[in-house]
Amino acid sequence: MPRRYEIDAAFKQAIKKSEKGRRTVTTEDFVAELAKLNWRWDLREANHWIEIYVNTFHDVSTEEGEARTFALYNPNGGR
DSSP: OTTTTTHHHHHHHHEEOTTOOOOOHHHHHHHHHHHHTOOOOHHHHHHHEEEEEOOOEOOOOOSSSSOOOOOOOOTTOOO
């Protein structure tokens, strides 16, 4: 049985760090992590959750559609 707190954990597991230190999350990775925890979401549901509950990542997708990429940003300009 899926549990609500697992959604946040799945999001954190989906975060990838590049060689330059940039942290990103793709909707596909998030959905895959959710599936490991018995959550069956489609890309649209995952995007909706990210948009509502995660305010430290913004959309940096280069293509239209539900397969999106979100990147960590600092709203204070790095200070």
